[in-house]
Amino acid sequence: MDIVVLIKKVPDPNLPEQFVSISDAQDEVVLHASSQYSINLYDLNAVEAAIGLKESAGATVTVVTADDASADQYLRRALAMGADNAIRVELDDKSRRDSFKTAQALVSALKQKSIPSLVIAGRQSSDEDAGYVPYLVAHGLGIPALAPIVSIKSASERTINVGKLADASIDEYELTLPAMLLVSNEINKPRTPGLKGVMAAKKATIEVVASEPGGVAGVPSKYSPKKGQRAIEATKFIEGSDEDKAAALLAALDK
Amino acid sequence: MKNALFVLHNSADTRSSEFATLAAIATSIGNAGYSSDLLILDTTGSSSVNVKHGSAFRNVTAVAPDKAVGDGADYLVHIVGKAASAAVSLVVGFGTISNRNWAPQVAASFSAEFVTACELIEVADNALRVTGPVMGAMVQKTLSLGDRNAVVLYSGENLAAPEGTDIVVEVSREPAEQGAVRFVASEALPDSGGIPLRGASKVISGGLGIGSGEKWRLIEEFAAKVNAAVGASRAAVEMGWVPSSRQVGFSGQKVSPDVYVAVGISGAVHHLAGIGGAKKIVAINKDPEASIFKIADVGIVGDYEQIVAAAMRKL
Ligand SMILES: Cc1cc2nc3c(=O)[nH]c(=O)nc-3n(C[C@H](O)[C@H](O)[C@H](O)COP(=O)(O)OP(=O)(O)OC[C@H]3O[C@@H](n4cnc5c(N)ncnc54)[C@H](O)[C@@H]3O)c2cc1C
Ligand SMILES: Nc1ncnc2c1ncn2[C@@H]1O[C@H](COP(=O)(O)O)[C@@H](O)[C@H]1O
Numbered sequence: 001m002d003i004v005v006l007i008k009k010v011p012d013p014n015l016p017e018q019f020v021s022i023s024d025a026q027d028e029v030v031l032h033a034s035s036q037y038s039i040n041l042y043d044l045n046a047v048e049a050a051i052g053l054k055e056s057a058g059a060t061v062t063v064v065t066a067d068d069a070s071a072d073q074y075l076r077r078a079l080a081m082g083a084d085n086a087i088r089v090e091l092d093d094k095s096r097r098d099s100f101k102t103a104q105a106l107v108s109a110l111k112q113k114s115i116p117s118l119v120i121a122g123r124q125s126s127d128e129d130a131g132y133v134p135y136l137v138a139h140g141l142g143i144p145a146l147a148p149i150v151s152i153k154s155a156s157e158r159t160i161n162v163g164k165l166a167d168a169s170i171d172e173y174e175l176t177l178p179a180m181l182l183v184s185n186e187i188n189k190p191r192t193p194g195l196k197g198v199m200a201a202k203k204a205t206i207e208v209v210a211s212e213p214g215g216v217a218g219v220p221s222k223y224s225p226k227k228g229q230r231a232i233e234a235t236k237f238i239e240g241s242d243e244d245k246a247a248a249l250l251a252a253l254d255k
Numbered sequence: 256m257k258n259a260l261f262v263l264h265n266s267a268d269t270r271s272s273e274f275a276t277l278a279a280i281a282t283s284i285g286n287a288g289y290s291s292d293l294l295i296l297d298t299t300g301s302s303s304v305n306v307k308h309g310s311a312f313r314n315v316t317a318v319a320p321d322k323a324v325g326d327g328a329d330y331l332v333h334i335v336g337k338a339a340s341a342a343v344s345l346v347v348g349f350g351t352i353s354n355r356n357w358a359p360q361v362a363a364s365f366s367a368e369f370v371t372a373c374e375l376i377e378v379a380d381n382a383l384r385v386t387g388p389v390m391g392a393m394v395q396k397t398l399s400l401g402d403r404n405a406v407v408l409y410s411g412e413n414l415a416a417p418e419g420t421d422i423v424v425e426v427s428r429e430p431a432e433q434g435a436v437r438f439v440a441s442e443a444l445p446d447s448g449g450i451p452l453r454g455a456s457k458v459i460s461g462g463l464g465i466g467s468g469e470k471w472r473l474i475e476e477f478a479a480k481v482n483a484a485v486g487a488s489r490a491a492v493e494m495g496w497v498p499s500s501r502q503v504g505f506s507g508q509k510v511s512p513d514v515y516v517a518v519g520i521s522g523a524v525h526h527l528a529g530i531g532g533a534k535k536i537v538a539i540n541k542d543p544e545a546s547i548f549k550i551a552d553v554g555i556v557g558d559y560e561q562i563v564a565a566a567m568r569k570l
Contacts (some may be wrong), residue, residue: 013391017524027460029394100366129505130391132359132369139363146329146433147356161439166326167352168500169267172439173325176552178274179435186499216366222397226388226524230550235538237554245539245555246565252553253457253481253514253536255570 001059001157001177003050004110006121006134007043007078009071012036022223026056026083029127029223039074042122044190045183049152050120051082052188057155062116072206079201080193087207098218099128103136103210112209115141118160119180123148131182133137140181146173147182219232259289259345261312264327264353265297270454271307272324273349275416278308280347280376280409281377282417287378289345291381293419294318294338296327297426318429325438328356330431339499345383345400348374350410360407368398374411392505392528412532421500445498446490447475450484452501458512458533460503463494463527464519464540464559471496474518474524477563486510488520504529539563 011031019032050061062077065071066089075086084233089109095101110116119138124131138145150162150170158177163170165184175181192202238248261277263269265498278469294504297304297318304317321524324330331353339361346361348354350372362369368385375386379399386397398405409516452458459478461468465471471491486503487496503510505525511532518539520526527550530536538551548554555562 011390013525014523016410017393022394028388049348056333072458115463129371129391130369131355131371132362133371135359135363137362144329145356145360146436148352164325164328164356165352165499166328166441166444169441169444171325171441172421173329174437174439176435176437185493219398219400219403222399223389224395224397225285225391226395230527230533230536232536232550232552233546233552237548237556242557242561242565245557245562246569248553249516249537249539249555249566250481250569252535253483253516255481 001155002059002114002116003053003059003061003118003120004116005043005046005061005063005078005083006048006072006119007047007063007065007126007139008122009037009067010040010067010125010127012038013041022225026222027220029232036142039077040122040125040184042124045185046082046120046122047078047081048188048190049181049183051191053118053152053155054082062087064089064106064109066102066211067096068092073199075206076201076204077193080197081191081206082197085207086204087209089209089211091211097128099130099132099136100216100218103133103140105202106137107140108211109209110137110141115143115178115251117157118178119143119178121180121182123145123182123184134180134182134246141178143178143180144175145180146175148184149181150184150186152163154185202252204229214246256461257289257290257344258342259284259347260335260339260343261291262331262348262354263293263295264351265295265299265304265317267297267299268453271414274307276409276414277347278311278416278419279414281311283378284345284376286384287381287383290463292316293334296331296334298327301426303423305421305423307421308416309424310419311417315424317424317426319426320431322431323438323441324431325441326353326551328353329434329436329438331357332360334429336364339365344404346406348408350408354408358406364487365404365406365408367404368400370398370399371406372410373407376407376409388528391525392427393524394473403532405531419497444500446500447485447497449475449479452484452486452503452508452510455484455510456513457481457483458503458510458514459483459516459518460488460492460520461497461518462488462520463486463490465491466494466519468494468496470560471562473560477567480567483516486518488526493538517547517551518563520547521545
């Protein structure tokens, strides 16, 4: 099986709120210069799922990101986990913040190769929180997509059976390949790469593909600070013994 | 004149506030020149649906599949795709897990904007403006749609129903086409039992501060004693103490109970994103500086084990 995993560099999801501000023109989210970045956490689950399939059923795993060279370290991390190849689709920062342009760049790069049998992505990225790029990519490749995937039950050359989270159940689906899966964190625990993998990944070549993101673009976004936090007049702190505190807790619960 | 299509799952759990909210949105976007139709996916098995406030819509249709389709997500890719192909410029549904599967696929096929968790749909200058959270709810993003098509999943507050009357529509069978995605079977989501989170009027949520799976039982027992639903932070879910069906927050459920009690939860933005609608919040945490106290009405600083045990003795 020929698997492509889509990964994305994102600001550290645990960035302190003070590091996040909005430009005067309200057209950009500005991060403090010392902000850390990471690989989108769901994408680590996507890499792990692909490597799991490689180990159980045999597969070639190619990780792909659309970004500039600052994202190479995340491709190398996926290589260190066990991916076979890495491709960076060169994409400027502005286009990368546009789901349509990002997807066009990914689609045109993937189409230059043969269409993979399986594409695995994260269910959403922790900066855009959109969960849209993989569906745009699937549409561009003409393949079906399903989300959020919480288990892989079995796979063959032609089909894959997965568990999809629903509102009150986990539904099993069989997808005819090629297909796109968007995975959720319940699916696995991503492995920590070993030293040998890390050393090998350092030397690995990352294929760089140019992109000309044309076509549709998203409408411009305007940003604003999150809605004022829940309005409370003042927190009433309960002093006294544990008994007093327990009484206050029960009173709040009408007990 | 533009056309909008609203999509609603009607199951035994569907609340009248859901009908009211969609009717309210349909009425308000009428002021921006949209005529709205409502498409209902009925999974109750009955032959007709009583559509509350149905007169807010131009047309209401209800369909049911001819065989099991799971949560209907893939089925709706085809049904909504077909219905939306006739000059629809806006599709609106709720931000449920099943909608988050068909909605972006329908959006992609129309090169439409897609908003996963829209909290505000406004009419401004004769066009629509939609707003939702990004960056784990630290920032809000607003799109002015202009002439752009959009698929919007609403997860904002319940809205009051506009004036209007209920209508009854017959459910028609729409066959599930056999595509590349085949539904096999459903299994119930693991759940710890007790009062469901959705719609609960009291919620007792535990976090990493609970300490162990063993101790988690105290949360379950206390919740049962005070007739509350059990909730959890993602950290507690990841520890395997409680199934993910109980997760509250940005990537879990949004709750709006009368009383929400957060026990051993620090108050990360992702957690707070799920509890903004609570009428009263009580926080129990041993760290007086925990962020959860910034949004709590009642703050209890201390070791939860002692406090909850004392409360249990009083009941
Ligand atoms: C994309 C994304 C989505 C996310 N979605 C969600 C989500 O939907 N829901 C969610 O909850 N999180 C979510 N998170 C995770 C979130 O950022 C936090 O990591 C998580 O909420 C922390 O859980 P916690 O408060 O239980 O744990 P911690 O932050 O570790 O807090 C534990 C608290 O317990 C207190 N404590 C310890 N012992 C005791 C004791 N004996 N008595 C009283 N208090 C005690 C401590 O003082 C501390 O404040 C998400 C993260 C990301 C990146
Ligand atoms: N620039 C990118 N390069 C590669 N994959 C991406 C990129 N942006 C998004 N993705 C993939 O799409 C998923 C959802 O992202 P989003 O649609 O931005 O929420 C991510 O988890 C990635 O798997």
